[in-house]
Structures are given as C-alpha cells and as structure tokens.
Amino acid sequence: MAIDVPLLARICEAPGAPGFEKEIRKLVLAELKGLADKVTTDNMGNVIALKKGRSAKKKTMAAAHMDEIGFIVTHIDDKGFIRFNPVGGFDPKTLTSQRVLVHGKKDVLGVMGSKPIHIMAPEERGKKVEIKQYFVDTGMRKADVDKLISVGDSITRYSELKEMGECVNSKSLDNRVSVFVLLETLRAMKKSRKKPAYDFYAAFTVQEEVGLRGAHVAALEVQPDFGFGLDTTIAYDVAGSQPQERCTALGEGAAIKLMDSSVICDYRMIAYMKEVAKRNKIKWQPEILAAGGTDTASLQRMVPGGSISGAVSIPTRHIHQTIETSHKEDIAACIKLLTACVCELDKGKWTL
Structure with a gap:
C-alpha cells in the first residue's frame, strides 16, 4: 500500500504550536470534506468528525493531536x-x-x-x-x-518533508503522521464502503504536547466506550542502541501500545488489536514507552467508568528533534490496523 506522500508533506509542513493550531486545523477541515457525516469544532479548537457506524449503541473514538512542539x-x-x-x-x-x-x-x-x-x-x-x-x-x-x-x-x-530511502523525514512527524493516518483511515472507509462497527468519532486534538489538554475536553464531550490513541513512539534502533532500549524499530510494522508513562492499555483491547492484526495479515510490533504520554490516557480516563482503550503507534526516529523519520510501510500498516480495528469492534471479546 503506497501512502500519499504529498498530503503527508502538507500536513507536516503546516505550522501549529500548542495553542496556535489555526493553520493545521484549516488543512484538516478541508481534507475532511466528504469523509464524515458530521464535523464540529469545539471552543478549544479540537476538530471532531463523526462517521456513523452500523450500530449507534456504542461510541468509538480515535484521537490524533494536531499540535507540534x-x-x-x-x-x-x-x-x-x-x-x-x-x-x-x-x-x-x-x-x-x-x-x-x-x-x-x-x-x-x-x-x-x-x-x-x-x-x-x-x-x-x-x-x-x-x-x-x-x-x-x-x-x-x-x-x-x-x-x-x-x-x-x-x-x-522550518523544514520540508523529504523521502529518504524507504522513509519520510520532516519536522513534526510527531504527531502529524498520526493526523495523516486518521484522515486516511476515514478515506479508506469511504473507498471500501466499510462502515465502522459503532459510531466513530475521529478527533484531531490540540495542546497534547503541554498536557493532553485538548483530548481531555474531546473525550468529555464524546464519552466513548472504546478509545484509540494515535501517536508516534520511539524507534531507537540506531547504531549503538541495545535491544532492550529500542522500544520499536522502523520497518517492523504498526506498533500496538502496551503502556507508556500515562496509561496502561486495557488488556482486552491489546488482545483484540493483536487478533485483528493477525486476521488481516498486518505487520505489527509491541510497544512499551518508558517515558512520555499520549492522548490515549485521556480517552481512557475522561469518561465516567472509563473506556476500553489502546493505541496505534507509529515508530519514529529522532523524536522531538528538528527532523524526525518514519518508515512508509509502517505508516501504511497503521492505517490498515486502525481501519480494521474500528470496523471490526463488534467481533471483540469485552467481558472482564
């Protein structure tokens, strides 16, 4: 599966520091046209796109933050x-x-x-x-x-996105690559005419880099039963690294989060995501991130009684530096995994 590199470049190159997400929000709103049944923007600046599911009995939410450091x-x-x-x-x-x-x-x-x-x-x-x-x-x-x-x-x-071998290299892949993945998930549903199992809320959140602030508000508004965080994660698979330090590696597929410093993912969701990856022949790898949190925590906790939450993570080298690097095949795998997970949720085993 080839990815739309020109679109990813426009998303990465748009400015949007925390609290200043206006330009990237405009781009997201333009790309959402025709991909969702309803699109709203809240007072903080989060964009929430609703894609109606086969059932409205439950709600699913995925969150990708628009802001960059x-x-x-x-x-x-x-x-x-x-x-x-x-x-x-x-x-x-x-x-x-x-x-x-x-x-x-x-x-x-x-x-x-x-x-x-x-x-x-x-x-x-x-x-x-x-x-x-x-x-x-x-x-x-x-x-x-x-x-x-x-x-x-x-x-x-300031940097332009460049293709580098099998990878893409740019500022702000954290977390614009996840914005791209979420948009392309909605596009994949439209092209395949697959409906989500349940009403699906795609949230493009603000101010994650300063404390998951936008996701708090979005989760409180939607009150999802199921949550998927979308973010980059460390790929420390470079010269001098030790196996126990690597977290993930480029080219080894979508990462299924087990935990980070802000969340322990629901064991039912982890098992479900692994099964979906196996059933759909999607390459994946486990992720445990010792330091750093994601919007996954907000999706899990900002709901009365909590939600059943996990995360799709995109392995990325050089995170929070001036340029960052992700593998194009990993990005494609993340789109496939999120799409399948959202559309097949009614096949999961959710009893405690």
Whole structure:
C-alpha cells in the first residue's frame, strides 16, 4: 500500500504550536470534506468528525493531536534578537543553527543562534547549552522586527518533508503522521464502503504536547466506550542502541501500545488489536514507552467508568528533534490496523 506522500508533506509542513493550531486545523477541515457525516469544532479548537457506524449503541473514538512542539516569543532585544520559551519538550542540543519560522503579522524566517565555540572559555565548551542561551536571528534590525513580531507570537521549526530511502523525514512527524493516518483511515472507509462497527468519532486534538489538554475536553464531550490513541513512539534502533532500549524499530510494522508513562492499555483491547492484526495479515510490533504520554490516557480516563482503550503507534526516529523519520510501510500498516480495528469492534471479546 503506497501512502500519499504529498498530503503527508502538507500536513507536516503546516505550522501549529500548542495553542496556535489555526493553520493545521484549516488543512484538516478541508481534507475532511466528504469523509464524515458530521464535523464540529469545539471552543478549544479540537476538530471532531463523526462517521456513523452500523450500530449507534456504542461510541468509538480515535484521537490524533494536531499540535507540534514549538516556542513562544518572550522578548526582543535592542539588536532585534528574539528570546523565547519552549512550548513542549525540546532537546536543546538539536537547536543550534536550525531554521525556524516566527509567526507574526507574517511568517518571518529565522535561525537559532548561540555563542560560537570559537569564543567559549575552556570551561564552557564541555557544558550543555541550555535553551535560555539561544536566540532567534532574523537578519533584521529591531525596528523592522518590531513591525512584524510581538511578544506572544509562536515559533515553529522550518523544514520540508523529504523521502529518504524507504522513509519520510520532516519536522513534526510527531504527531502529524498520526493526523495523516486518521484522515486516511476515514478515506479508506469511504473507498471500501466499510462502515465502522459503532459510531466513530475521529478527533484531531490540540495542546497534547503541554498536557493532553485538548483530548481531555474531546473525550468529555464524546464519552466513548472504546478509545484509540494515535501517536508516534520511539524507534531507537540506531547504531549503538541495545535491544532492550529500542522500544520499536522502523520497518517492523504498526506498533500496538502496551503502556507508556500515562496509561496502561486495557488488556482486552491489546488482545483484540493483536487478533485483528493477525486476521488481516498486518505487520505489527509491541510497544512499551518508558517515558512520555499520549492522548490515549485521556480517552481512557475522561469518561465516567472509563473506556476500553489502546493505541496505534507509529515508530519514529529522532523524536522531538528538528527532523524526525518514519518508515512508509509502517505508516501504511497503521492505517490498515486502525481501519480494521474500528470496523471490526463488534467481533471483540469485552467481558472482564
């Protein structure tokens, strides 16, 4: 199954730091036309698309967050250099000399700068550069910067999606690849004329990177009986890694989450997802993520009595760095797995 790389590129390249998801939301809303029976947007900015199922007795919900890690402008100094705070988790060592877009009155290209190693004192060279030591250089004087940029404007990473071997490489695959998977799941249902087993709510959520905030609200609104989180997960299958560290590996298929730091997936859902993968001949691998949480936790807990929840995870290298990498066959497997899981839920065994 080939994936629509141009669509994935447009989704990844759209800006959308937590709380600033306007542009990616516009793209999602445009792509949803004709794919759902009803589309709504709540006060936080979550987009929820309803695809009616064969039965309305229960509700199924899948959540993919639209936001990406970014920054917010906190100060513009007398030289026009921009200081910022992170919005979401960053590894500071990945920021040096990276291009960014500052989203002011218009988008302004900038570069992350810090003190050059040539003029560091010997004792400075061995120390980790902290985020507070970075600034954004736009190449403009302060007077020109002030005309376009203000404190409170958002900043996002700047890169184009590239195909690299069997993989795709871009900023914001966390979590735009899951936005893509959710859209393509709805598209697959339309093409195959398969209906979900139960009414299916596809939620494109906001502010996940700062605490699963949008998913809390969306789950409270929908009150699903079954939940599927959609997010990237660590693929530490690179040189120097040990087998016990790898979590997942690229090219080994869709990952079925067992647990992360925010959720222990329901054992009934895990068994069901494994059976669906086997029945549909979908390549899969187990995932245990020691640190990091996903919208899965909100789907499971923000419902009276809880929901039966699990997650489809997309193995990804270099997560929360300036560029990230996923395997095209793994992405295709995730689309197949989610589609099958949503459409076959009435075949599951859900008794405790």
